Amino acid sequence: MDTGSHLLFGATLAGLAMLDPVVAGQPQLAHAVLAGTLIGSHAPDFDTLTRLKGFTAYLKHHRGLSHALPALFVWPVLVSLPLAWIFGVQDGWLHLFAWTMAAVCFHVFLDAFNAYGVQCFRPITRKWVHLDILCLYEPFLFGLHAAGLAAWLVTDWPPGPLFAAVYASTFAYIALRALHHRHSLVTFRKRYGIYGSCHLIPTLNWFRWQYIVEQDGRFQVGLVCKGRMESQEILEQDDNPAIQATRGMDGVRAFLQFAQRIHVSCKENEDGYEVKWSDVRFSHRHKLSFGVDVKLDRNLRVISQRAGYRKKGYEPPYI
Incomplete structure (x- = not known):
């Protein structure tokens, strides 16, 4: 899901951690848990740093190993060990580790429910899991958790029961959306x-x-x-030698490893050809919003390639 939602869920998980009597009874440990759930809720998306090497590198790695089975244990260790030392709560490290792990797992769990998907079962399989049930941004979930966080900050309500209700409502909402999706x-x-x-x-x-x-x-x-x-x-599929000439490009190879519903088109112009590889899952109002564009000359030599979104960040689809 979007970064803002993940961070918000990290904060509310810290409230849920007040159900743990060890955390609730030690203010320093509670502060460490808050830091751990905030960082852990975003840790799997640290792979966005690969975008510094270009969108092709980002496409190869985003929601891959950083969201895989080993990462569910590695991220909590990397986050909780230094936090235990910083906050001086080594005796409560196991509780800090557990709540940080809950934040990491909840992040990956939510990512599996949207259309982009996640390779959460690596190294067992490289298959992308996308349940197509939640949007990248879910207003109901964001509003629910924001209201819970506000109530924690401005009222005397005990945070444990408050956020138990928030998370029960969260899972009930996801279950209802799943049933509605199946019925539809x-x-x-x-x-x-x-x-x-x-x-x-x-x-x-x-x-x-x-x-x-x-x-x-x-x-x-x-x-x-x-x-x-x-x-x-x-959308009809095109067939042209120029299409085959683009398959060896790094951007196209990375795209083909990720894309689920692949459409390819080829347009001939005065200077050569323009080949567009697209994932139809990212279509909106007659526009294929995500893919790789490759320009070739008349001799089928690649002139340029561009991988990524063909839309502004605020434009739909929100997946």
Whole structure:
């Protein structure tokens, strides 16, 4: 999810930690836990530093090893050990480690529920897990946790029970969204007789989904609301020697390792060709918003390549 949400959840996890009598009984340990959950809630996304080496490096590594099974143990150790020394709470290190680990695990758990996905089962498998249930930013969850944090700061309510209710509501919301997604997908398939691969991707509107259908060698994309199509677009696959000439590019190779629903197009112009590799999951209003653009000359030599989003950060889709 977005950075702001992850950090907010880190703060509310520190409130939930007040259910732990050892943490609640030692102010210094409670402060260390707050630092640990804040850092731990963002630690898996430290891989964004790879963007300094370019978007191709970022695409290769983001939500990969930093979110994998070993990382669920490595990050808490790296965060909790120095914090235990800084706050002088070595005797309570195990509790600090456990709550920091809870923050790391909750981060990865949430990332698995959006459309971008995460390689959370590495090294067992490099498969991307994306459940397509939550948006990158969920207003309900953000508002729920922000309200809980505000109540902790300005009232005398005991934080343990308060945040137990907040997290119970959080998991109930995710479960309801999962059931709604499943029901919407089954209804959509039956109503339109879809037999190929089909995805429903959430939008900020709870009752409107972006759909992606892959069958008969082409993509059908659009919006669906309460099981009924609101818009529709057909994306045909192109076939051109210029497309094959781009497969060896670093950006294209990294993209193909990550992308789930791949569309490629080739446009011929006066100087040569422009090949666009896109992940259809990131489409919005007749625009494929994420992929790799490669320009070639008439002899199929690569002139330039660009990998990344074809949109502003504030523009949809929010995945």
